[in-house]
Amino acid sequence: MKTLRLKPGKERSLQRRHPWIFDSAIAKGSGDAGETVRVEASDGQFLAWAFTSPASKISARVWSFEESQRIDASFFIAKVQASTKARSRFDIKSDGQRLIHGESDGLPGLIVDQYGDTLVAQFLSTGAERWKTVLTDALLATTGLTKLYERSDTNARKLEGLESAAGWLRGDGPVELTLREHGWQLSLDIATGHKTGFYLDQRDSRQKFAEHAQRLGFERVLNCFCYTGGFTVAALAGGAAHVTSIDSSGPALERAAANVALNGFAPERATFLDADVNASLRGFLEAGRTFDAIVLDPPKFAPTAAHAERAARAYKDINRLALKLLEPGGVLFTYSCSGGISADLFHKIVASAGADAGVDGFITERLGGAPDHPMTLEFPEGEYLKGLIVLKKG
Numbered sequence: 355m356k357t358l359r360l361k362p363g364k365e366r367s368l369q370r371r372h373p374w375i376f377d378s379a380i381a382k383g384s385g386d387a388g389e390t391v392r393v394e395a396s397d398g399q400f401l402a403w404a405f406t407s408p409a410s411k412i413s414a415r416v417w418s419f420e421e422s423q424r425i426d427a428s429f430f431i432a433k434v435q436a437s438t439k440a441r442s443r444f445d446i447k448s449d450g451q452r453l454i455h456g457e458s459d460g461l462p463g464l465i466v467d468q469y470g471d472t473l474v475a476q477f478l479s480t481g482a483e484r485w486k487t488v489l490t491d492a493l494l495a496t497t498g499l500t501k502l503y504e505r506s507d508t509n510a511r512k513l514e515g516l517e518s519a520a521g522w523l524r525g526d527g528p529v530e531l532t533l534r535e536h537g538w539q540l541s542l543d544i545a546t547g548h549k550t551g552f553y554l555d556q557r558d559s560r561q562k563f564a565e566h567a568q569r570l571g572f573e574r575v576l577n578c579f580c581y582t583g584g585f586t587v588a589a590l591a592g593g594a595a596h597v598t599s600i601d602s603s604g605p606a607l608e609r610a611a612a613n614v615a616l617n618g619f620a621p622e623r624a625t626f627l628d629a630d631v632n633a634s635l636r637g638f639l640e641a642g643r644t645f646d647a648i649v650l651d652p653p654k655f656a657p658t659a660a661h662a663e664r665a666a667r668a669y670k671d672i673n674r675l676a677l678k679l680l681e682p683g684g685v686l687f688t689y690s691c692s693g694g695i696s697a698d699l700f701h702k703i704v705a706s707a708g709a710d711a712g713v714d715g716f717i718t719e720r721l722g723g724a725p726d727h728p729m730t731l732e733f734p735e736g737e738y739l740k741g742l743i744v745l746k747k748g
């Protein structure tokens with residue numbers, strides 16, 4: 355068994371059960387990609403069993419903090435079972451759910467989403483890759499399903515020194531699926547869609563948006579960064595008269611329009627714009643257009659804290675424009691899914707956007723990802739998605 359010995363004073367984060375070991379914390383030792391190693395403090399005391407990622411700045415990630423734990427197939431079966439059991443205690447009003455959320459479920463680098471009878475997995479770390487067959491078997495045995503599609507085709511694989519991989523790992527079937535969420539239908543494509551095909555993390559927010567539409571009676575809604583139209587369908591289901599949806603991806607917009615039709619909403623209630631959001635917001639402002647409700651759900655502007663400053667400017671800009679475009683009494687649902695932007699910083703950015711726009715508003719709610727995308731006490735980085743509902747004063 356290979357060993358990683360930490361530098362003196364570098365054991366504290368592991369003692370708090372944080373699962374990452376940075377290159378800079380290691381005094382000596384290494385392992386092959388995905389190999390299980392013993393991690394010890396500078397005095398030789400056991401700290402954790404971890405897998406190594408020689409290509410990454412995060413040189414190792416922890417499987418277990420228990421010295422007596424063997425890292426073998428039964429360890430992974432137990433982890434998968436525990437994650438699945440936890441989901442049965444969350445309130446998930448959909449037949450789509452995240453079954454495994456990486457570090458938060460004790461499986462660093464493994465993402466698994468379930469869409470009806472199909473599982474879609476991303477093996478994004480050397481450790482997840484090393485145990486792929488065992489994990490795949492455990493996932494199918496635990497859920498009783500037979501189909502698992504791999505979408506290990508993200509940048510995260512490159513950072514781990516792994517090649518991109520996608521396709522059916524087990525079973526075979528359609529890659530175009532339809533999800534039932536809150537009683538709506540949402541179609542998606544697991545082979546070509548973003549992430550594993552859909553943004554399950556915004557499930558609860560979409561419901562809240564529908565409730566706001568119903569309670570406040572929106573006439574004109576603007577859904578920015580609409581992807582396949584989740585918030586668009588939510589607004590229409592809540593009774594919004596008309597929704598304008600913007601995205602820069604043609605295929606996403608086509609599916610968004612298809613999703614409006616799938617739910618039986620008249621096509622004239624929805625307009626789709628293949629455009630840049632920032633430029634569109636500026637255009638609306640010049641044209642004197644206003645909206646009763648706006649959603650801003652942009653892509654990750656700051657993947658890490660190093661990008662935070664430039665990202666902060668980009669977030670502030672769109673929020674300032676959106677606050678100006680809202681009618682008095684209008685509602686803004688605004689988000690950041692950047693790991694590098696804390697909830698506190700996001701709040702400050704939106705506040706400063708309001709100040710620049712000369713707009714005040716009530717923050718009626720702070721939002722996060724749906725509960726099947728959990729953050730844990732030990733791994734605060736699990737909080738990537740944060741949002742605010744702002745009710746414009748007027």
Ligand code: SAH
Nearest residue numbers: 553579580581584601602603630631651653
């Ligand atoms: N709200 C969506 C998810 C949004 S994901 C949901 O609930 O499903 C972010 C989207 O922003 C992606 O679809 C991407 O194509 C789009 N996007 C990225 N940059 C953009 C830009 N500058 N202008 C318009 N859309 C953009």
